[in-house]
Amino acid sequence: MHRGRPVTTIPSQAARGSRPGLQYFLFLLGALLLSSFALAAPGAKPVDKQVKQPAASDFVGSETCATCHEDVSKKFGDNPHSKMAMMHGKNGITCENCHGAGKAHVEGGGDTSKIFNPGKGSAKAVDERCLSCHAGQHANFDRSAHAKANVSCISCHSIHQSEEKAELLKTAQPNLCFTCHGDQKPQFSMAFHHKVNEGVVSCSDCHDPHGTFGKSNLKSTADQNAVCTKCHMETRGPFVFEHAAVRAEGCVGCHTPHGSQNARLLNMASITTLCNQCHSPVAEGAVHGLGQGSASSTPCISCHTMIHGSNLSQAFIR
Numbered sequence: 001m002h003r004g005r006p007v008t009t010i011p012s013q014a015a016r017g018s019r020p021g022l023q024y025f026l027f028l029l030g031a032l033l034l035s036s037f038a039l040a041a042p043g044a045k046p047v048d049k050q051v052k053q054p055a056a057s058d059f060v061g062s063e064t065c066a067t068c069h070e071d072v073s074k075k076f077g078d079n080p081h082s083k084m085a086m087m088h089g090k091n092g093i094t095c096e097n098c099h100g101a102g103k104a105h106v107e108g109g110g111d112t113s114k115i116f117n118p119g120k121g122s123a124k125a126v127d128e129r130c131l132s133c134h135a136g137q138h139a140n141f142d143r144s145a146h147a148k149a150n151v152s153c154i155s156c157h158s159i160h161q162s163e164e165k166a167e168l169l170k171t172a173q174p175n176l177c178f179t180c181h182g183d184q185k186p187q188f189s190m191a192f193h194h195k196v197n198e199g200v201v202s203c204s205d206c207h208d209p210h211g212t213f214g215k216s217n218l219k220s221t222a223d224q225n226a227v228c229t230k231c232h233m234e235t236r237g238p239f240v241f242e243h244a245a246v247r248a249e250g251c252v253g254c255h256t257p258h259g260s261q262n263a264r265l266l267n268m269a270s271i272t273t274l275c276n277q278c279h280s281p282v283a284e285g286a287v288h289g290l291g292q293g294s295a296s297s298t299p300c301i302s303c304h305t306m307i308h309g310s311n312l313s314q315a316f317i318r
Contacts, residue, residue, distance in 0.1 A: 058101035065095040065102060068110060075161035080168065098129050098159065118159070123152035130154075137210070144211025151180070156209065173202045177209075190259030206257070224250040228257070239309030243316065245278060246308055275300045 066073035076082045084093045096102055098118065105115035118126045130153040131141065141147055146155075156176060162168040169176055174196050178185045188196050195201060203209075206227050207217045214220055220227035228251045229236040235251075245253050254266055254274060261269045268274040279300075301307055306316040 054101035058103045059096050060102040060106055062094045062096070064106060069095075072160055078165075079161060080165065081159065093133070097133075118152075118154050123147075123150040123155075126152040126154055140208075140211035140213070142211070143213075144209075145217055146209060147211065173204060177203045184258055187256075187259035191261055192263050192265055193259035194257055194265075196258075228255075235308040237309045240311045241314045241316065242309050243307060271299050271301055 062073075081093045098116075100116040102115060105111060108114045116125070116129070118129065127141065127147065131138065156170060157168045158170045159168065162170065164170075164172055171179075174185075174188070187193060196203065206219060208219045209217060211217060212219060214224065218224075218227050223229075225236075225246070235246075251257075256265055256267050260266055262271070264271070266274050304316045305318045306313065310316050
């Protein structure tokens with residue numbers, strides 16, 4: 001009381017903000033209500049939709065499959081999948097791991113609509129079967145150029161039998177790759193090329209067919225040049241003086257890796273013409289034949305030999 005009048009106490013700012021528990025509760029309540037409305041909206045997908053799994057009694061075993069599919073069974077014997085089945089017994093890879101439970105198929109007298117046939121399934125359905133075991137090795141496949149083009153696992157791999165047993169390829173590289181990438185094949189017949197046709201290197205030495213974050217499914221991701229410098233280590237660096245084009249555009253800014261008319265696999269037949277794409281102002285004022293308009297001028301790398309980078313010369317002179 002103050003002179004006969006009650007005193008009204010106004011809560012301080014600190015007091016008003018001293019109830020974080022109540023504020024947190026109200027926040028959670030609001031979030032819960034909003035999520036409830038969203039789930040109740042037309043077309044909303046159920047949160048916990050269970051996929052029905054076949055019962056153990058729906059499986060018939062590979063021995064039953066072999067009674068009708070004897071030819072496939074014989075081919076399958078000398079196969080990594082088959083060896084996995086023998087090594088791990090009931091927990092190994094059997095027919096029904098890929099084709100699904102076979103009871104309905106058998107009881108239907110071999111009704112093909114009652115069993116999954118990868119050869120007739122969609123690319124997505126086939127890949128889901130394969131990736132159920134191989135997802136750890138090929139986590140990027142869903143975002144790969146092959147997956148986006150509906151190229152499935154069995155487009156390249158032969159599951160039952162393959163001469164290329166290590167990877168179960170339908171045929172050896174590079175011919176396997178050329179079945180789709182035929183436009184690349186002539187490049188490997190050019191005067192100068194990476195020795196893919198000769199078997200010295202393979203497509204998968206540089207490309208990962210199962211997908212990467214890089215362009216053209218190149219194995220390198222963080223460092224765009226790493227796929228090249230793993231073999232061409234002398235160009236790797238780092239250098240005190242870097243050639244800006246190497247860092248900005250990468251090796252392919254100057255080189256074409258499949259094949260070229262230039263011995264250094266350059267994008268252009270003449271190295272002088274290639275250098276002029278970026279350095280034409282320098283070339284026009286040069287004291288050598290290039291600056292005087294001579295077609296047979298001294299090549300730039302006659303002097304600028306350390307073109308990938310140098311620890312001594314900013315002009316890349318040895």
